[in-house]
Amino acid sequence: EPVRQPAEGEALVETLLLSIDPAMRVWMNADPGYVPPVALGAVMRAGGIARVLESRIRGLAPGDLVQGRLGWQSHPTLPAAALQKLDLSLGDAEAWIGPLGTSALTAYFGMTAVGRVRPGDTVLVSGAAGAVGQIAAQVGTLNHCRVIGVAGGPEKCAYLTRELGLDAAIDYKSVDDLASAIAKAAPEGVDLYFDNVGGPTLDAAIQNMRHKGRIAICGRISQTTAADLYGVKNLGLAIGKRLRIQGFIVADFHDRYGEARAWLAGELKAGRLKQRLHLLDGLEQAPLGLKMLFEGGNTGKLAVRVAD
Numbered sequence: 001e002p003v004r005q006p007a008e009g010e011a012l013v014e015t016l017l018l019s020i021d022p023a024m025r026v027w028m029n030a031d032p033g034y035v036p037p038v039a040l041g042a043v044m045r046a047g048g049i050a051r052v053l054e055s056r057i058r059g060l061a062p063g064d065l066v067q068g069r070l071g072w073q074s075h076p077t078l079p080a081a082a083l084q085k086l087d088l089s090l091g092d093a094e095a096w097i098g099p100l101g102t103s104a105l106t107a108y109f110g111m112t113a114v115g116r117v118r119p120g121d122t123v124l125v126s127g128a129a130g131a132v133g134q135i136a137a138q139v140g141t142l143n144h145c146r147v148i149g150v151a152g153g154p155e156k157c158a159y160l161t162r163e164l165g166l167d168a169a170i171d172y173k174s175v176d177d178l179a180s181a182i183a184k185a186a187p188e189g190v191d192l193y194f195d196n197v198g199g200p201t202l203d204a205a206i207q208n209m210r211h212k213g214r215i216a217i218c219g220r221i222s223q224t225t226a227a228d229l230y231g232v233k234n235l236g237l238a239i240g241k242r243l244r245i246q247g248f249i250v251a252d253f254h255d256r257y258g259e260a261r262a263w264l265a266g267e268l269k270a271g272r273l274k275q276r277l278h279l280l281d282g283l284e285q286a287p288l289g290l291k292m293l294f295e296g297g298n299t300g301k302l303a304v305r306v307a308d
């Protein structure tokens, strides 16, 4: 699309960082189920961080850093409702795409409001070395839980135990029987399962849940591009175990983003919350980045750096 001068109530911005999210693949389906699809030929929707170049919005001046619904484009012109000035007292631009960004908010609300994490819980997190997973796992450790991560490959597992301080990590790609591996890491069962991947991993988790356990269904990336959907077999166990299984969308908690960011920024500044940002350089890397998410090519939060 051509670059457009801002009308009254709009700003022209320069994209700095773009978040790459598995949901982008879902938005390309004919019916994503919770948002309108991104049509063929339309600009891919994407959140990110930008610098204001020209502004006709009260309160925004050239040079200000904003977050917003930028799309895969270098110089979008956007209305005030699509932009929010960054509070740099909480963190810098990279923090706002990472531990203060939407993936981190998803982890925070999934663990607290949906999963109702409690000190002493045994917590299991799948996709644990990814953007949402790495924060969800640490919401667990910071709440004095025993946390077990599931991730693909020895390097990701080492990141979880050595850098993030998880109690155990399971490389699901190298175990024959995931349910047994979880049972070994959590002999007394799992109180809270934060599910990023769905499919057989969800089955293995259900098998290991304790009485009245909670499962927060955040995502199911193993099924997003599957030709044949995996049918979860162990749901019957949810009856006897009295499990509570709840899906959620981060935007459900929009009114409480400030509360989450205050907590995340506090932990970040205290050095207790860590996170890895996986940066690709150049807007043209965005499609490759989206593919990486489905092949496990990223560790931590994947983003594209469009400009310095």
Ligand code: NAP
Binding pocket: 020, 021, 022, 023, 102, 103, 106, 127, 128, 129, 130, 131, 132, 133, 150, 151, 152, 153, 156, 196, 197, 217, 218, 219, 220, 221, 222, 223, 248, 249, 250, 251, 292, 293, 294, 295, 296, 297, 298, 299, 300, 301, 302
């Ligand atoms: P991410 O975890 O940073 O990246 C995706 C990871 O998924 C990959 O690195 C890969 O890690 C794993 N993966 C890919 N294919 C897999 C498979 N077949 N089986 C198991 N794991 C697989 O992505 P993210 O942005 O943090 O998103 C994580 C999940 O949260 C996604 O399902 C996403 O849709 C969901 N989400 C939900 C909300 C919400 O509001 N509910 C908001 C944001 C994200 P390994 O190398 O470990 O396999």
